[in-house]
Amino acid sequence: MRKFNLLDGLVVPLDRANVDTDAIIPKQFLKSIKRSGFGPNAFDEWRYLDHGEPGMDNSKRPLNPDFVLNQPRYRGAQVLLARENFGCGSSREHAPWALEDYGFQAIIAPSFADIFFNNCFKNGLLPIKLDAAIVDELFKAVAASEGYKLKVDLERQVITTPDGKETAFEVDAFRKHCLLNGLDDIGLTLQHVAEIKAFEAKHRAAQPWLYA
Amino acid sequence: MNSKTLYDKLWDSHVVRQDADGTALIYIDRQLVHEVTSPQAFEGLKLAQRKPWRTASMLAVPDHNVPTTNRAAGIADPISRLQVETLDANCAEFGIVEFKMGDIRQGVVHVMGPEQGATLPGMTVVCGDSHTSTHGAFAALAHGIGTSEVEHVMATQCLVAKKSKAMLVKVEGLLGRGITAKDIALAVIGKIGTAGGTGYAIEFSGSAIRGLSMEGRMTLCNMAIEAGARAGMVAADDTTIEYVKGRPFAPQGENWDKAVAYWKTLHSDEGAKFDATVELDAAQIKPQVTWGTSPEMVTDINGRVPDPACAPDAVRRGDWERALQYMGLQANMPITEIKVDKVFIGSCTNARIEDMREAAAITKGKKVAANIKLAMVVPGSGLVKAQAEKEGLDKVFIEAGFEWRDPGCSMCLAMNDDRLEPGERCASTSNRNFEGRQGQGSRTHLVSPAMAAAAAIAGHFVDVSKL
Numbered sequence: 001m002r003k004f005n006l007l008d009g010l011v012v013p014l015d016r017a018n019v020d021t022d023a024i025i026p027k028q029f030l031k032s033i034k035r036s037g038f039g040p041n042a043f044d045e046w047r048y049l050d051h052g053e054p055g056m057d058n059s060k061r062p063l064n065p066d067f068v069l070n071q072p073r074y075r076g077a078q079v080l081l082a083r084e085n086f087g088c089g090s091s092r093e094h095a096p097w098a099l100e101d102y103g104f105q106a107i108i109a110p111s112f113a114d115i116f117f118n119n120c121f122k123n124g125l126l127p128i129k130l131d132a133a134i135v136d137e138l139f140k141a142v143a144a145s146e147g148y149k150l151k152v153d154l155e156r157q158v159i160t161t162p163d164g165k166e167t168a169f170e171v172d173a174f175r176k177h178c179l180l181n182g183l184d185d186i187g188l189t190l191q192h193v194a195e196i197k198a199f200e201a202k203h204r205a206a207q208p209w210l211y212a
Numbered sequence: 213m214n215s216k217t218l219y220d221k222l223w224d225s226h227v228v229r230q231d232a233d234g235t236a237l238i239y240i241d242r243q244l245v246h247e248v249t250s251p252q253a254f255e256g257l258k259l260a261q262r263k264p265w266r267t268a269s270m271l272a273v274p275d276h277n278v279p280t281t282n283r284a285a286g287i288a289d290p291i292s293r294l295q296v297e298t299l300d301a302n303c304a305e306f307g308i309v310e311f312k313m314g315d316i317r318q319g320v321v322h323v324m325g326p327e328q329g330a331t332l333p334g335m336t337v338v339c340g341d342s343h344t345s346t347h348g349a350f351a352a353l354a355h356g357i358g359t360s361e362v363e364h365v366m367a368t369q370c371l372v373a374k375k376s377k378a379m380l381v382k383v384e385g386l387l388g389r390g391i392t393a394k395d396i397a398l399a400v401i402g403k404i405g406t407a408g409g410t411g412y413a414i415e416f417s418g419s420a421i422r423g424l425s426m427e428g429r430m431t432l433c434n435m436a437i438e439a440g441a442r443a444g445m446v447a448a449d450d451t452t453i454e455y456v457k458g459r460p461f462a463p464q465g466e467n468w469d470k471a472v473a474y475w476k477t478l479h480s481d482e483g484a485k486f487d488a489t490v491e492l493d494a495a496q497i498k499p500q501v502t503w504g505t506s507p508e509m510v511t512d513i514n515g516r517v518p519d520p521a522c523a524p525d526a527v528r529r530g531d532w533e534r535a536l537q538y539m540g541l542q543a544n545m546p547i548t549e550i551k552v553d554k555v556f557i558g559s560c561t562n563a564r565i566e567d568m569r570e571a572a573a574i575t576k577g578k579k580v581a582a583n584i585k586l587a588m589v590v591p592g593s594g595l596v597k598a599q600a601e602k603e604g605l606d607k608v609f610i611e612a613g614f615e616w617r618d619p620g621c622s623m624c625l626a627m628n629d630d631r632l633e634p635g636e637r638c639a640s641t642s643n644r645n646f647e648g649r650q651g652q653g654s655r656t657h658l659v660s661p662a663m664a665a666a667a668a669i670a671g672h673f674v675d676v677s678k679l
Contacts (some may be wrong), residue, residue, distance in 0.1 A: 016531060031289075084527070122361070138554065196368065203239060
């Protein structure tokens with residue numbers, strides 16, 4: 001997994017609540033057996049005017065000019081600003097794969113759905129929860145100023161606005177450690193093989209039917 | 213003293229290790245696998261030259277991509293076919309039991325698992341699918357995970373997790389005529405919202421829940437994720453134990469007696485503390501119908517489409533306006549005046565035998581209305597299909613004008629050929645009414661099987677409690 005370092009990224013505002021993972025990456029793209037290449041189909045139904053299917057040349061498809069990601073001022077955005085309950089619905093990890101492949105490195109919202117939130121950390125994507133009032137201020141600030149960027153410092157757990165105002169955010173210590181160092185969970189867990197085996201022996205003795 | 217919730221008991225009995233910050237390794241008893249969220253996990257294992265920790269804990273089935281008609285011809289779409297073939301190849305390579313497309317045991321993963329007795333009380337169950345919450349109906353700790361976690365569980369038999377908060381949803385009283393678990397689920401979501409359960413594991417309890425069959429409890433726990441909760445659960449009781457008894461993967465002989473003795477402890481203790489409690493009066497729950505593009509956009513059959521001008525805040529006003537526009541509905545329109553184009557009875561929420569029976573009871577001797585372009589019933593598994601046919605339910609549906617299909621996820625998410633055309637409106641027994649969920653531009657109204665069948669007959673929504 002890619003390490004998350006300091007980010008100074010352009011912010012794009014996606015002003016709707018309950019953005020679900022079906023919207024982030026529609027089902028027809030889930031037929032892929034690969035982990036990469038989902039970026040061009042992120043938000044496919046909102047982003048293009050035609051119906052997308054796997055295998056199409058996305059560079060030739062008609063873009064929806066009303067969709068915020070298509071507006072020239074937000075080209076190259078790395079920070080997605082969103083509303084409540086972002087990433088709800090399906091557990092598809094294709095959603096963070098698509099966002100990461102698109103170029104996002106951080107998502108700021110008042111709340112995230114649990115499974116999506118977890119999935120982000122496995123893919124070098126940092127979800128940041130901030131108070132709804134602060135997020136609302138950020139929406140206003142982004143709208144008011146073209147080229148609006150935010151600095152995200154994971155080590156210090158702060159975001160900094162262009163005028164230098166810092167806002168702290170919470171992040172789980174273990175996830176922060178993994179993200180900062182680009183660590184793979186499986187490797188870390190396998191350091192505890194002896195404990196897993198000991199647990200398994202005890203569990204098998206207590207509930208032998210699980211192993212029959 | 214030291215009273216525990218059901219969730220505490222399930223969590224505590226699976227903690228392998230826990231760090232000071234609460235990050236824990238949780239042992240996983242059962243991993244269910246389907247073709248969509250597993251190929252990248254298998255690939256990851258192979259690239260790292262790892263093997264599954266315990267293949268006997270895994271059970272696989274293709275469900276999302278499979279066709280529901282003309283199976284003898286195989287899967288027409290080459291990309292879908294490759295995904296199913298990849299599952300077949302991975303299961304063969306690692307020695308994982310798989311019920312392939314031609315097997316009568318094949319079905320939607322969350323119908324198949326419990327039907328086989330592969331989901332047992334007291335287990336931890338995971339699957340790369342958010343509706344894994346279904347299995348909590350068996351007093352199991354069950355939740356959906358992403359593909360990285362699928363690979364993690366394959367390689368280590370464990371999941372890295374932090375304990376959630378506990379919510380109690382208590383439904384007391386008697387359900388009215390024609391009111392089902394689906395209506396309870398939608399009523400709960402209507403009350404707490406789609407993010408109301410975020411960060412929680414929900415236990416459903418109360419006399420109305422105890423009165424539900426296992427099929428009903430599965431429907432309810434299935435929808436816990438639509439309330440934001442990764443896990444839903446119901447205490448084990450005689451209904452649970454009776455359901456499990458004699459199923460292929462269920463314990464037998466001496467192990468059965470030991471297991472039952474343990475399962476009887478799987479309930480919240482008297483005085484156990486919950487972080488939040490929500491109460492509903494069963495008698496007040498009416499047949500539910502969603503009107504928007506999120507399951508929380510729901511009202512009852514006597515209700516009207518809401519007016520965005522009356523929304524509680526600006527964000528929701530915008531969401532409601534967008535939803536009405538997408539759904540092609542007018543504010544203040546009575547729900548009973550909404551005409552539907554298609555009807556879908558199926559999915560991991562409502563494709564079990566009891567659902568088939570409820571829909572058939574409404575359908576018997578009637579005909580699908582002239583304005584309905586397609587009404588289809590997709591049983592949850594080959595075994596559900598066979599049982600329904602034994603009971604003659606297939607004939608009831610076919611004579612009324614429904615199509616009687618082969619098992620799979622089908623039009624719940626439209627990964628196979630079963631989908632709505634842009635602008636088409638569907639009464640659906642599935643779980644999500646998101647934009648585009650049943651096909652680009654699709655308009656979904658979530659209802660119970662009885663309500664879907666009644667809409668097929670009338671051509672618009674009607675109150676099943678009055679039929």
